[in-house]
Amino acid sequence: MKRSLILAAAIASLAVPFTAAAHKAWLRPSQTVLAGTDPWITVDAAVSNDLFYFNHVPLRLDNLAITAPDGSRIEPQNMATGQYRNTFDVQLTQPGTYRIAVVNSGLSGSWEEDGKPKRWRGTPASFATEVPKDAKNLKISQSVGRVETFVTNGSPNETALKTTGEGMELVPLTHPNDLFAGEAARFRLLVDGEPAEGVEFEIVRGETRYRNAQDEIKVVTDAKGEFAVTWPEAGMYWLEATREDDKTSLPQAGQRRLSYVATLEVLPQ
Amino acid sequence: MRAKLFIAVSGLLTLPAYAAELEINVEIPKLNVAEYHRPYVAIWLEGADQKVAGNLAVWYQMKDTAEGHGTKWLPDLRQWWRKSGRTLQVPVDGVTGPTRPVGTHVLSFTDAQPQLKDLAPGEYTLVVEAAREVGGRELVKVPFYWPAKTPQSGQAQGSSELGAVGLAVKP
Numbered sequence: 001m002k003r004s005l006i007l008a009a010a011i012a013s014l015a016v017p018f019t020a021a022a023h024k025a026w027l028r029p030s031q032t033v034l035a036g037t038d039p040w041i042t043v044d045a046a047v048s049n050d051l052f053y054f055n056h057v058p059l060r061l062d063n064l065a066i067t068a069p070d071g072s073r074i075e076p077q078n079m080a081t082g083q084y085r086n087t088f089d090v091q092l093t094q095p096g097t098y099r100i101a102v103v104n105s106g107l108s109g110s111w112e113e114d115g116k117p118k119r120w121r122g123t124p125a126s127f128a129t130e131v132p133k134d135a136k137n138l139k140i141s142q143s144v145g146r147v148e149t150f151v152t153n154g155s156p157n158e159t160a161l162k163t164t165g166e167g168m169e170l171v172p173l174t175h176p177n178d179l180f181a182g183e184a185a186r187f188r189l190l191v192d193g194e195p196a197e198g199v200e201f202e203i204v205r206g207e208t209r210y211r212n213a214q215d216e217i218k219v220v221t222d223a224k225g226e227f228a229v230t231w232p233e234a235g236m237y238w239l240e241a242t243r244e245d246d247k248t249s250l251p252q253a254g255q256r257r258l259s260y261v262a263t264l265e266v267l268p269q
Numbered sequence: 270m271r272a273k274l275f276i277a278v279s280g281l282l283t284l285p286a287y288a289a290e291l292e293i294n295v296e297i298p299k300l301n302v303a304e305y306h307r308p309y310v311a312i313w314l315e316g317a318d319q320k321v322a323g324n325l326a327v328w329y330q331m332k333d334t335a336e337g338h339g340t341k342w343l344p345d346l347r348q349w350w351r352k353s354g355r356t357l358q359v360p361v362d363g364v365t366g367p368t369r370p371v372g373t374h375v376l377s378f379t380d381a382q383p384q385l386k387d388l389a390p391g392e393y394t395l396v397v398e399a400a401r402e403v404g405g406r407e408l409v410k411v412p413f414y415w416p417a418k419t420p421q422s423g424q425a426q427g428s429s430e431l432g433a434v435g436l437a438v439k440p
Contacts, residue, residue, distance in 0.1 A: 035355070036341035155355045178351065267347055 025059050025261055026238055027100055027149045028052045029090075032177050032265040034153045039092045041151055043076075043100060046085040051206045051238050052263075054084035059147065061086050063103050067160040069096025069153075092153040097177060099160040101148035105167070107253055109140030124250045131252075142248045144168070145259040152177035165193035168241060168260035173226070179266040181234040188226045189241060191258060195225025199241050203229055206236040234268035288379035289416050290439040293325065295397055296373045296432030306402040307368035308430055309342060311349035312376065314384075315394045321353040322393060323384050326376055327365045345400040348408060373433070380416065388415055395423070399430040409434045416440060 030042045044052070045059035058081060068074045076088035092098060108121045111131070122130055131138070144167040150160075156175050163169040174185035189196050203217040219227045221241075231237070242259045297308060312326040327349070330339030340359060344350045359365050363383070378385050393415050400406040407430035411423040417438040424435045 033344045033350070034341075035343050035350075037338045039341065180351075269348070 023047045023049055023056060024051060024238060024240065025102075025145075025147045026052060026263050027059070027102065027147055028236060028263055029100065029149050029151050029265075032149075032151050033267065034092060034151065036153075039153055040089055041092065042087055042089050043149070044085045044087055045102070048084070051204055051208050052236060053209060054082075056084065058082060058084060058086040059102060061088065061102060063105075064088070065101050065103060066090060067099040067101075069094045069098060069157050069159055071159045071162070074098075090151070092151065095154035096157040097150060097152045097160050097175070099148060099150055101146055103144075103146045103167070105142075105144045107140055107142050107250060109138065109253070111135035111138040127250060127252070138252060140250065140253040142250065142253045142256040143259070144256065145261075147261040149263040150176040163190055163193065165190075167192065168196075168243070168258045170260065170262060176262070176264055179231060179264055181231050181266055181268050184228050184230040186226060186228045188224065189221045189260070190225060191243065191245075192247070195221075196243070197221055197223050197225055199225075199243050201227060201229075201239055201241045203237055203239045205233070206238065231266040234266050237264045237266055238262075239264065288381055289385075290380070290437075291378045291385060291415070292437045292439070293376045293395060294373050294433065294435045295376070296427075296434065297369060297371050297399070298427070298430070298432040299371045300404070302404065304403055306404070307370060308399040308401040308404070309346055309368065310397065310399045311346045311354065312395070312397050313349060313353060314388070315352075315396055316389075317392045319352075319394075322388060324353055324357070324361070324364050325378070325384055325395075327354070327359065327361070328368045329359075329365065331360065331365070331367050342400070342402070345406065346398045347400075347406070348396070349398050385415075390414075390416060395434070395436050397427075397431060397434050399427070401430055405429050407431050411436050413438055 025047045028044045044054065045061055046054040047059050048054055048056040064076060066074050066076060076090055078089040080087050090098065090100065106121060106123055107127060110117050110119045120131060146167055156177050161172055163171060169190045171188040171190060173188060179185050189199055199221045201219050204214055208214060217229060219229055221227045239262045244255060244257050246255055248256045295312060310328045313324045314322040316322045329343060332339065343354050346354060380386060393413055395411040395413065398408045407427050409425045409427045409431050411425045411434055413421055413423050413436060415438065417440045420439050422437040424433065426433055
């Protein structure tokens with residue numbers, strides 16, 4: 001009795017994706033609109049409940065991908081790991097818009113072995129070798145998450161904003177570094193390259209410590225997968241959307257959890 | 270006698286064409302602060318569509334310092350940067366220049382000069398934006414009509430980073 005309860009609890013807790021459930025993952029750049037001969041930015045990467053305060057765990061940067069304005073990949077510099085945040089610098093040698101993203105994709109699950117629950121995390125490739133073919137009560141779920149932000153040196157462009165067609169992505173109909181308080185911005189959400197209707201976005205402005213309510217903005221994507229938001233004031237905003245479906249890439253995985261997070265800076269008029 | 274007459278007649282034929290003129294005064298106020306830096310200032314004309322019809326002046330630190338090249342802080346002129354600055358290659362002859370000291374600065378343009386030559390008739394706004402290091406940022410607008418049939422003038426008053434901003438349009 002007790003054991004099956006523990007087992008049930010253990011299996012239920014495995015519905016946790018790579019980033020801790022209910023915490024907010026984010027990348028925060030030191031600046032998003034830059035000029036000059038050789039501008040640099042620093043980015044904080046953390047997982048926490050409060051925006052944008054590092055008070056929980058760093059966001060792992062194993063799958064960090066920085067796309068330059070010409071579409072090429074560039075490397076971060078001066079990476080450092082701290083107690084509550086990871087940081088890295090990006091040198092903006094090209095004019096245009098950079099896309100800085102952490103894309104995590106993987107499987108997690110459990111099965112029963114000798115009456116005990118066995119947990120596992122991996123990829124479709126390691127699944128074949130690590131999970132026994134006759135595993136009892138096998139429950140596998142897939143998670144695909146993107147955490148990103150955008151930075152522009154000089155005049156904005158859109159090469160780095162091209163979507164990949166995998167997971168949840170945003171097509172910025174309004175350029176992400178052209179956001180101003182009081183103005184409306186429009187975005188289109190894609191899931192695996194197709195516009196996704198009915199997905200709810202939660203949008204929260206930073207500086208939560210200095211006010212009494214989250215003041216979150218909730219907006220749902222329409223039939224074209226689009227939504228618009230009018231920024232009430234200037235600040236750094238965090239946007240998140242999640243969705244569950246069963247379009248997994250591994251047949252044994254029954255469920256897929258998709259998530260998208262963006263950090264957008266809104267400037268005053 | 271004949272020569273005199275000739276000159277008089279030719280004087281009538283070439284009408285005294287005073288060029289239409291736009292004269293702008295921008296006051297950089299004296300501020301009582303411990304650490305004073307000359308402000309970055311952008312002065313431009315906007316059409317009725319709020320798009321930039323022409324850049325008249327951009328004053329910024331034109332030399333390198335330990336902190337970086339002066340262009341690094343041009344985005345602090347937020348509205349100018351998004352409407353024009355970020356697609357502009359500075360320096361621009363006749364437009365960009367070094368930062369200016371406290372005082373009233375006069376800019377004057379005739380309709381023969383490139384800044385005004387191709388300006389279509391219509392409602393315009395003179396916009397002046399200033400941003401100061403470890404200081405504030407202010408934007409001042411003065412509307413006018415170009416070209417003027419009768420002399421016009423307009424005035425606006427900044428309250429922090431700009432003083433009096435005036436313009437006079439002479440037909």
